[in-house]
Amino acid sequence: MIVFEEFILKSTLEAIKTLYSTEIQSNLVQIQETRKEFEGDITIVVFPFIKISKKSPEITANEIGNYLVQNCNYVYQFNVIKGFLNLSVKPEYWLEFLKDLTFADSFGTLPKNSSGKRIMIEYSSPNTNKPLHLGHVRNNLLGYSLSKILQANGHEVIKVNLVNDRGIHICKSMLAWQKWGNDITPQKSGLKGDHLVGDFYVKFDQEYKKQIKQLTETGISAEEAEKRAPIIIEAQEMLQKWEAKNPEVISLWEMMNSWVYEGFKETYLKLGVDFDRVYYESQTYLHGKSLVQEGLEKGILYQRADKSVWIDLTSDGLDEKLLLRSDGTSVYMTQDLGTAVQRFEEYNNDELIYVVGNEQNYHFQVLSLILAKLGYSWAKDLKHLSYGMVELPSGKMKSREGTVVDADDLVDEMIKTAREMSQELGKLDEFDELQTNEIVKMIGLAALKYFILKVDPKKGMTFDPQESIDFNGNTGPFIQYTYARIRSIFRKAGETGIKLSPLNNNQALSNNKEGSLIKTLYKFPVILSDAGKNLSPALIANYVYDLSKEYNQFYHECPILKEENSEIRNLRLHLSEETGKIIKLSMNLLGINVPERM
RNA sequence: GGUUCCGUAGCUCAGUUGGAUAGAGCAACAGCCUUCUAAGCUGUGGGUCUCGCGUUCGAAUCGCGACGGAAUCACCA
Known part of the structure; x- marks a missing residue:
């Protein structure tokens, strides 16, 4: 594949050396x-x-321009x-690029392990006391998409999920079920298991608040009442x-967690995300204690009179951090230290990416700092994909107060809207029921996924369930529509017996929309690489939207099958074919499917 | 209070080593279907890039300050 920039850079350096007898750094x-x-x-x-x-900028630019025209082939x-010196690349090179493209299997992507690292990516990481909500949706979509993007950049990726299945939060749901559940089950209630358990979590909180209120009315402070x-x-x-392994509590815990897992399984399937390995906190929460011992011996950590263990990070501009409670039990940080060491030992991975909200920035900063102090050279290879919170127009979501947007409801709502919209437009007439279900699911999910993924992960976003979701403009369905249009052309071409033939070497571009489309295709590898790095x-x-928009303009301006000149028609067919391939590839990197027709 | 992040059109967002007249979509208005899918295309209006100072040939982008918002600083996770 030709990369014009490299040659032009090289020639420009030569130009300056020749014209002004000075060698300059290429970054200039x-x-x-x-x-x-x-x-x-x-x-x-x-x-x-x-x-x-x-010399003046204009004269300098002209001198360099002349040199390049004479000395740089492209x-x-x-x-x-x-x-600004604007250079035009010879059209035959653009054509040659397009020709290379027709032979490329997955243009822009690097083969597995080609230049790659082994990267572990942790995402999702739900609590088992309540169903997944909009915030988790962003996490899951980011994690899944990123794993695809890293793979396409030639890395080996291991997707892991760390399920937070123990702790006070799940005990709250368990207790509420024990008290008020009347032996209800997902089967008896007809509710999804995670939703049923979540309802008891809310129930607990309501009762808890009631009791606090009663206590404060007797004159006790709110803090004390809590x-x-x-x-x-x-x-x-x-x-x-639970920690003492009481059989009754353990069996209740196992039963309710199993309900939740059934529910999660369904949600993950619906969202189209998966994992190579699932860790459970109940099995990892004791890890890390030996590291603390090691740290104490090395003098990196210190113990207070009450036996609690701390690290002093004030010289790094941070605070003191607790690593073991005075009763010897471990905290979140202890566990994360332990599991990080385990993972690097077990998988010998080069990087570990945590997809976790930006509310935990401090935690991850401290995590890698402590590991570095303990002497693990890979501490620098821990990365935190810190994404912004999703807010509703009414403000933050609070699961205990029931102001969350539930993941399952959201997906169902999207699909329902897609169905209504498609029906209204008369797009479903040719489909049977099975096909209809499939297509509206594809469209609804695309609208949701694209809406969330098009926003820079680092930034917070607001999500208006009523108005945010659109099917026109910069949306998933718009891109799907563009793809379906392209497929439609090839169905028509097949019916009329028009076939793609190899591109002619001397084929000229006949329209500037063809040119801008080629240039947009040309950018893809750089975008993919940037997406991996960032x-x-x-x-x-944003790229695949640009590409789709570019294609629609081309489509509008340039007849394809109707074009009588067979060479021009062939060129346009190739452009359509390659655009379709890259749209599909890009959408797959986002975890979004594209339909043959819609 | 300390630390970190953010502030771009009415709304949701692009704008990545500092580069040309700051771009899309939605919403509003006006056009384009006897022609390959109108979920499309074209056009109009809409901006003190929160504000000020500085660095620079050049600043939405870098630095300092102010204002506004968010997160975090737990023997929670």
Whole structure:
């Protein structure tokens, strides 16, 4: 595959050496895409050179432009606007690029392990006391998409899920079920297991609040009341029994967790995400204690009079952090230290990416710092994909207060809307029921996934369930529609016996929409690589939107099957084919499917 | 209070080593289907890039300050 930029960079360095007898660093040469409103393909910013040339930007640009036209094969003409040197790449090279593209299997992607690392990515990581909500949806979609993107960048990826299946939160649900459940089960209630368990979590909280209120009315402070409410004390006792492996508590715990897992399984399937390995916190929460011992011996950690163990990070601009409670039990950090060591030992991975919300930035900062202090060289290879919180127009979501957008409801709602919308447009007429179900599911999910993934992960986002979801404009369905259009052309071509033939070497581009489409296709490998480096599916999402928009303009302006000149028609068919391939590939990187028709 | 992140059109968002007249979509308005899928295309209006100062040939982008918002600083996870 030709990469014009490399050659132009090299020639520009030569030009400066020849013209001004100075060798410069290659990072002084700024090469960028020429803006649409100007003529040309590739632009060099000449301002950095004027100190060397000691001439005006215009003269400098002209001198370099002339040199390139004479000495660089790919450049055939140029124009200068202010300090910008706009170069035009010879059309035959664009065509050659397109030709290479027709032979490429998955253009832009690197084969497995080609240049790659072994990367473990942890995402989802739900609690087992309640169903998944919109926040988890963002997490799952980011994690899954990122794993695809990293694979396409030639890395080996291990997707893992760490299920938070123990602790006070699940005891709350268990206790509430014990008290008010009347032996209800998912089967008897007809509810999904995770939803049923979540209902008891809410029930617990309501009762807890009631008890706090009663206590404060007797003159006890709110803080004290929160500690003394009988129901919270009962929950804590239950947690102790769990840790003591009390058979009754354990079997209740196993039963309710199994309900939740059934529910999660369904949600994951619906969202189309999966994992190579699932860890359970009940099996990992004791890890890390030996590390603490080691740290104490090395003098990195210290013990207080009450036996609790701490690390002092004040010299790193952070605080002191607890690593073992005074009763010797471990905390979240202890466990994370332990599991990180385990994972690197077990998988010998090069990186470990945690997909976790930005509310835990501090935690991960401390985590890698402690590991570095303990002497693990891979501490620098821990990465935190810190994504922003999803808020509703009404503000933050609170699961205890029932103001969350439930993941299952959300997906169902999207599919329902997709069905209504498609029906209204008369798009479902040719489909039978089975096909209809499949297509509306594909469209509804695309709308949801794309809406969430197109936003820069680092940024917070607001989600309006009523208005946010659209099927026009910068949306998943728009991109799917573009793909379906392309497929439709090839069905028609098949019916009329038109076939793709190899591209002619001397084929000229007949329309500038063809040119801008080729240029957009050309950008894909760089976008894919950037998306991997920046851990950002949003780059792919915005690119595939640009590509679709570009294609629709081309489609509108250029007849394809109706084109009578068979060479031009063939070129346009190839452009359509390649665009379709990259749309499909990009959408797959986002975890979104594309339909043959819609 | 300390630390970190954010502030771009009415709304949701792009804008990545500082580069040309800051871009899309939605919403509003006006056009385009006897022609390959109108979930499309074209056009109009809409901006003090929160504000100020600085660095620079050049700042939405970098630095400092102010204002506004978020997260975090737990013997929670």
